[in-house]
Amino acid sequence: MKTWVYVGVALCASCTSLGETNTEDGVGRADAALIFDDDSRRDYYDHDAPWLRERTLRSVMAVVNPDRLVMIDRNDIRLTDDAMTIGEREDLCPDVDFEDQPTLANCSATLIGEDLVLTAGHCLGEASDCSQYAFAFNYFYESEGKFATMTAEDIYYCRNRIVYNNSGGIDHAIVQIDRPVHPRHRPAAIRYNDEALALDTPVAISGFGLGLPAKLDDEGIVVSNEEEMGVPTYFETTLDVFPGNSGSGVYLHSDEVVGVLVRSPKNHIEERPDADCNQWLVASSGNSGNDVSHVARAIEELCEDVQHPTILCADQGALCKGCDACTGDEKCHTLVGDPNTSYCTVDCTVDADCAAGLACDGGQCLPRPACYGGNLWLFDACGRPRKMQGACSEDAVCKPGAFACTAAGPGNSCEQTEELELKDATIRGTLGDDYRSNFNGSCGGLGQDRVYPFTTDKKIRFRATVTGFDTVLYLRRTCDDPASEILCRDDTTPPGDKGTRLEETLEPGQYFLILDSDGFEPVPGGDFELEIKVTDLSDDEEPDDAGTSDGGVGGKTKDPGGDGCSVHAGPPSSGGTLVWILAGLAVVARVRRHRAGAIRDIL
Known part of the structure; x- marks a missing residue:
């Protein structure tokens, strides 16, 4: 009998537990880990797959407790520095990889829409209120010992839990975050087809196993496929994962999200022979793999929710329909990689042969590249975003509904400015x-x-x-x-x-x-x-x-005393815990720690 453990991890006994789920043998145990043959996890800066590093930079988010966020200023937000290292927590031997790194994330997540995030259902728990969860980009080492910069534009909060399912082999959730992401962050492309993957298909992952800064692994393979009542639910892989990897997007090497990492067999830290310290137990590749829930199941549930329309479910200008619905000069085709989805379109040689919103692509009239998430994307015949074609420059914008990047308005950047005439x-x-x-x-x-x-x-x-x-x-x-x-x-x-x-x-x-x-x-x-x-x-x-430099009640000014302290002179614009920093208050250091609502107010 195979004993499974969910791979979310609770990292702070005094904090709300994130990613903690009861199993037959324990609760989100920190000793649940699985390395196959050799540990192929690498830090962001140390991984040799450019596409996976790019995906980590643009789309991978850590699920964190907001109490762990420390705001130095809007352009310097850090996770609290009082966390134990993984070596301290697990009594690891000094030469074990990553033993000196902090454990700050609770689960992993992936950006799949401008304001939509995919994770594991058990990472959020059963409560419908998700406001206590924060999602952070840039929790990784950009070079040895140096964290990537984290700013206010890298921190988001859960506004609404749209999809939640944690039953049987299915374990996923999609949440709407508090605002659309900054253009430098980009949704990952999704594999809508849920057909079983061929055994030995290469897969990759980027996430926060053990709460550590992002670890990347592209050396896993598919070892089995599972279904319930004929419907594919999950598959097993040999990716090296740990608690905290729950919710990680699992990718094909074509850079498409194919699933969500949710479970792993229960393995233990082992004591190193003749040493008073521990090391990770390494399993042979013949052992059972870890479970990955099909992303297609989550998208199906998302698209059934008419209260939250999204382009991930779009059919505007789309060609998807059964072959028997083709008319006139239309011919029937099936989506590449998804033979169960058909569409009707006409042949072409140039764009002019196609209707509005379509372009000639490979001799077929297909949806034109269009703006999505502030950048130019390719769409499939069903009108869903398939892959980003290119990013707009800083002096250009990609407007919703447009088919190309266009020049931004005057004053959009430091280089695109018009001098303000200094008069009333x-x-x-x-x-x-x-x-x-x-x-x-x-x-x-x-x-x-x-x-x-x-x-x-x-x-x-x-x-x-x-x-x-x-x-x-x-x-x-x-x-x-x-x-x-x-x-x-x-x-x-x-x-x-x-x-x-x-x-x-x-x-x-x-x-x-x-x-x-x-x-x-x-x-x-x-x-x-x-x-x-x-x-x-x-x-x-x-x-x-x-008067004073305040210019009215509310906001923030430089301290007139010149001691580097700031004055918060009025109520923030959004809800949450109200933080007042009174003039004249002795500030021991510029580093100010705010609880969740306070940071949200300041952001």
Whole structure:
């Protein structure tokens, strides 16, 4: 009889357990591991498969307890440094691979849509409320001993659990995160076909076994296929996995997600002979493998939920239909790799032979490459995203419904700017699909943004007031250097109603005013009205209404005392635990640890 254990892992006795599921012999045991023949796990920087490193960088997320997030500033977010190393936790011998690395992740997950994340069902538990889960990109070593930088744009929270199934051989969940991901993150392509994989098919994985920084393995193979009542449910592989790998996407070497890692046979750490320490037990390749739940089952359930329409289920302009439905000059074909799915289309030699939204591809009229997730993707005949064709440059955008990257709006980047005329004026415009999210202020702004450079040759009092949507304003001396920020304002009164006012006395020089939007909004940005007021202070007299650099209640400014401390002067824009950092409070260090709601407020 084979004894199985779920490979999620609870890492903090005082924290909410993530990925912890009862089994016949224990609860998410940390001694459940499986290495076949040789340990083929590698750190991100040490793996030699560029496609798997790229997938790790763009699509792989760690499921973490928000209490473990430490915010230095918006561009430097870390996981708490008080975790035990895996060597300390498991009493590993000093020469065991990764023994000095921290254990901070609870489960693994994969981005499959602009705001959709795939993981194992048991990683979330049975409760429908998923707000206590955070999902983090960039939890890996980019070089030996050096973590990749993690910013506010790498941290997301669960907004809604859309799909959940943990029954029989099926174990998956799809959650909607709190906002669409930043364009630098990209969904992984999905294998919609659930046909049994041929034995010995090569597979790969990237995830957070034992809670360690991402480990990559592309040396696994398929060793068996399982089904229930004729429906494929899961398959077994020889990938090297550990607790914490639960929820990891399992990939074909074509870079498609084919399944979700969910279970592994129960193996134990063994004591090294003649040594007072442990090592991992290595199994022979003839042993039973680990279980991978078919991703197709999760997508089926997702597409049955009409309350959450998604392009993963799209059929707009699609050609999928039975062969008996083909008409006129249409011919019947089947999807490559999915002979059970047929479609009807006409032959072609050039794009002009095809209807709108289609292009000539291999002699057939098929869906044109189109924008998805801020980049250009190829779609299958059913209208579902199949593979990313190319990324847009920083000065270009890929608008929903468009078929190509187009130039971004003026002020989208430091290079695409229009000088702000330094005089009293009212500017009206739209911060929408023509803009990307290139910047972050210290007080907020994860949505689209726009840069307004200006230069003054004399001392001035500068005031900017913006209304129209959930706005953020910040002022820098150097456009692309967050450290040059002078002040940042978010949701001030006046003007109120999520508008923002920023006001400061400026010496002669060049400055960059950045208008940003709150990325936590369902649709960030929109129409705005920006009012600029400039007062000449060349005679060194402050105007009567100069006030302080706060410019109103709410937001964050540099400390006028110059000691490096910050003042959070008002309520954040979103819900959660309210954090007040009062002026005059003695701050022992700039590193401030916030609980989940507090970080969410600041982000």
